[in-house]
Amino acid sequence: MPWRDGEGRPAYLAPGNEDGPLARLADSVEDEQLRDAADVLKHSLAVLANPKAPPQELRFVGEQLAVCLAAVITVADSRGAQLHQGDRTAGA
Known part of the structure; x- marks a missing residue:
């Protein structure tokens, strides 16, 4: 899922809940994060x-790119964990 628990650890759905409301919410948030990252990338390329x-604009773009990169990495980690869960169940 594209967020962390109260202690900063990645949050995961329990196996078998992939089609539930929380999974749909997570998918929606992930989609939004990826769209935001694409928009920030487009803007940052224009600035660069x-x-x-101006240095302030370059710094702002760098900060926004870092925020988006962190979100995209969280999405990728979450999706990677889902893929590995599928590997374990497929081999069982």
């Missing part, structure tokens, strides 16, 4: 292409 971009 401008040799006269």
